[in-house]
Amino acid sequence: MxxxxxxxxxxxxxxxxxxxxxxxxxxxxxxxxxxxxxxxxxxxxxxxxxxxxxxxxxxxxxxxxxxxxxxxxxxxxxxxxxxxxxxxxxxxxxxxxxxxxxxxxxxxxxxxxxxxxxxxxxxxxxxxxxxxxxxxxxxxxxxxxxxxxxxxxxxxxxxxxxxxxxxxxxxxxxxxxxxxxxxxxxxxxxxxxxxxxxxxxxxxxxxxxxxxxxxxxxxxxxxxxxxxxxxxxxxxxxxxxxxxxxxxxxxxxxxxxxxxxxxxxxxxxGFTGLSKDVYIENWLRQKGYLHLKETPVTSAETRYERMGHSLWNKLAASQGLKTALKNNPISRSLISTFKERLNEKRKKARLNQNVDWSQTRVFFAGVSSQSLQVNLKGRESLGCVEADQYNELVREVLSQVRGIIDPETGKPVLQAAYEKSEIYHGPWSQNSPDLVLIPENGYSLQEGFPDELVTPSFLYGMDRSGGHCxxxxxxxxxxxxxxxxxxxxxxxxxxxxxxxxxxxxxxxxxxxxxxxxxxxxxxxxxxxxxxxxxxxxxxxxxxxxxxxxxxxxxxxxxxxxxxx
Missing domain, CATH: 3.40.720.10 (Alkaline Phosphatase, subunit A)
Structure with missing residues (x-):
């Protein structure tokens, strides 16, 4: 017409x-x-x-x-x-x-x-x-x-x-x-x-x-x-x-x-309550799917990031303390300087600089997409997973990741986990992440390597208490x-x-x-x-x-x- x-x-x-x-x-x-x-x-x-x-x-x-x-x-x-x-x-x-x-x-x-x-x-x-x-x-x-x-x-x-x-x-x-x-x-x-x-x-x-x-x-x-x-x-x-x-x-x-x-x-x-972040990269490293380079820079970056997490978790837990600090010009300046330094450290600690790609088989694709990607040979520039190993690896990771437990509650942190072919169809499906993870209500997947697998949720130093459903x-x-x-x-x-x-x-x-x-x-x-x-x-x-x-x-x- x-x-x-x-x-x-x-x-x-x-x-x-x-x-x-x-x-x-x-x-x-x-x-x-x-x-x-x-x-x-x-x-x-x-x-x-x-x-x-x-x-x-x-x-x-x-x-x-x-x-x-x-x-x-x-x-x-x-x-x-x-x-x-x-x-x-x-x-x-x-x-x-x-x-x-x-x-x-x-x-x-x-x-x-x-x-x-x-x-x-x-x-x-x-x-x-x-x-x-x-x-x-x-x-x-x-x-x-x-x-x-x-x-x-x-x-x-x-x-x-x-x-x-x-x-x-x-x-x-x-x-x-x-x-x-x-x-x-x-x-x-x-x-x-x-x-x-x-x-x-x-x-x-x-x-x-x-x-x-x-x-x-x-x-x-x-x-x-x-x-x-x-x-x-x-x-x-x-x-x-x-x-x-x-x-x-x-x-x-x-x-x-x-x-x-x-x-x-x-x-x-829609929306639902959010109370905990799950550091999925930590889990990938513990299970041997992701490997980091052991360099002094990496250790320093990790310590700096952990310090940032610890500080902001404490501030998020005490809104009165955070408000008091921000109302004080000296502490406000120190906090601003610290945040700038932390952001610079995080920028330098880019994924591709800290991961040993020759040994890494699976990595976290991003906080927003809540997904995992296989380091596939021929697709990623330093891919190490052969094409004939892909399906078996995906099934293995799906089985393992569904068993992640919150140490505090003893319950699973994921509601579901899918390979991309289960949820996407069409000519651009190949551009999607390989595994899509759906956290249980109350949880969100995060990037980073703090000491704990599961921590209180936060963002920009504020208590992030709501998430998508x-x-x-x-x-x-x-x-x-x-x-x-x-x-x-x-x-x-x-x-x-x-x-x-x-x-x-x-x-x-x-x-x-x-x-x-x-x-x-x-x-x-x-x-x-x-x-x-x-x-x-x-x-x-x-x-x-x-x-x-x-x-x-x-x-x-x-x-x-x-x-x-």
Missing amino acids: KNDEKEKNLMKTTVLGLDGADWKILNSLLEQGELPMLQKLMENGSHGVLNSTVPPNSPPAWASMITGVNPGKHNIFDFTCIDTSYDKVPIDAMSRISALPLWRIMNRFKMTTGIVNLPIHFPPEPVDGFMICGLVTPWSAEIYTHPPEISPKIGNPGEQWLIGKTLVNGGSPEAFLEEIKQKTRIQADWIIRLQNEYQPDFLFAVFDGTDKIQHFFWKYWDKTHPRHPKRTSKILMESISAYYRYIDSCLAEIIATRPESNFFIVSDH PEGIFIACGPNIRRNPSMMNAQITDITPTVLYLNKLPIPDYVDGSVLTDLVDETYLASNPLEITDQITLSQSKSVEMTPEEKELLENHLRALGYF
């Missing part, structure tokens, strides 16, 4: 993402009548659990949501990947992505689009409409929007758009909360401003404050968390609930500007959405085909997801037959490429955020 032959649908579609939003929190507030906008959408539409990718990691999850396919087809597995020389390099997601995102399909059919704050998006691409990039945007980027003239109007992205600078710079929890609220207000204002100016047929906007606040403030909301404080300030104790109430009011403002629209409220994954949310409401009070069950890949169908657009035949017909109005279903097309194909898009300068900015940015 030619683009100009497609009748343009007059009904608009709005997808509003709440990164990491979880039904546990929503339900507790809905029961008290504290989320009136979301309550109204649910009462007049449909809702349910939106199951994430495996693992429930934001880059592959958002990519699956906007393409309708599993990571083996869209080729996005993490924020970073490890190249054949064992260097961790940033993913240029929007040039790497191998399935057309929703807005590119819509632009093909002459529909206008507005894309705002998608976490995997940078640099901006020319669209028929507008775009503001999200999480991976370098804080110092001069142009992070389309049209480009929007960027200077918003201002420096690190100061005026992206959440996280207070956290990375060692600010107090209260200051971080204030930054989250301020940036959320800025994001909502720009969504409304651009929506009113452009009136796009399709609006896709993400708020990532939900993810940030739950990572570091979950223990205050969850009374069952091992580190839930008995006494603390009301601001901290109410932080998550207050933010959800604030987001509800922001959603109401945006929704009011698009009265003739079908609305979807979605999250890329697969069960996200979706709420749908609008003229073409039926009222369905029952809790539905959907896959994250179902969003793209459902949105395309509601816009009377053909669905690519490679899509893994299905149209959620149980939430579509019966009259619309009866008068609009499903259309599948083979005219839209999987292909690695190169419509937007990073310059070398942008790649360097992105790497430095992801390093600051802790992905390197």
Whole structure:
């Protein structure tokens, strides 16, 4: 079907993402009548659990949501990947992505689009409409929007758009909360401003404050968390609930500007309590899968890293002590200097400099992807595992890793472990990590070699008490959405085909997801037959490429955020 032959649908579609939003929190507030906008959408539409990718990691999850396919087809597995020389390099997601995102399909059919704050998006691409990039945007980027003239109007992205600078710079929890609220207000204002100016047929906007606040403030909301404080300030104790109430009011403002629209409220994954880090590299070394070079430099790096872990664990355990130290100008300067030295040590202690690759058979692929990689001969530059040994080694490691026990509880730290062929399919499956590990609730896999295999969880010197779980949310409401009070069950890949169908657009035949017909109005279903097309194909898009300068900015940015 030619683009100009497609009748343009007059009904608009709005997808509003709440990164990491979880039904546990929503339900507790809905029961008290504290989320009136979301309550109204649910009462007049449909809702349910939106199951994430495996693992429930934001880059592959958002990519699956906007393409309708599993990571083996869209080729996005993490924020970073490890190249054949064992260097961790940033993913240029929007040039790497191998399935057309929703807005590119819509632009093909002459529909206008507005894309705002998608976490995997940078640099901006020319669209028929507008775009503001999200999480991976370098804080110092001069142009992070389309049209480009929007960027200077918003201002420096690190100061005026992206959440996280207070956290990375060692600010107090209260200051971080204030930054989250301020940036959320800025994001909502720009969504409304651009929506009113452009009136796009399709609006896709993400708020990532939900993810940030739950990572570091979950223990205050969850009374069952091992580190839930008995006494603390009301601001901290109410932080998550207050933010959800604030987001509800922001959603109401945006929704009011698009009265003739079908609305979807979605999250890329859910959240759960996190209390412990598992140093999987330690386990790999103990089992003989990973070998380190025995050099004085390595020993010094390891001692320095252990000292850093010990210091920050003690500070994380005593919020009052940490606050007091930061309020003292002398101790604040010492802490800042120490953190800079520690970061420099960690930069020098790169994986490829400390590992004896001639003897290492398996290594940790990354904190974000929670996965292991085989050091395969012919694929990795110093690979030592022969191709005919690969399958046997993978089965052996899977059997062994499932038996990792928390010494404190005597229980397994992993919920599941998979080889990649069990969860990914498609032309890019070979780019995925070899083994994907799913920790039990409460655990996260970390890199490094402290004395203990399992330690309290932390990041940036703050107590990291919340982590991802697969069960996200979706709420749908609008003229073409039926009222369905029952809790539905959907896959994250179902969003793209459902949105395309509601816009009377053909669905690519490679899509893994299905149209959620149980939430579509019966009259619309009866008068609009499903259309599948083979005219839209999987292909690695190169419509937007990073310059070398942008790649360097992105790497430095992801390093600051802790992905390197």
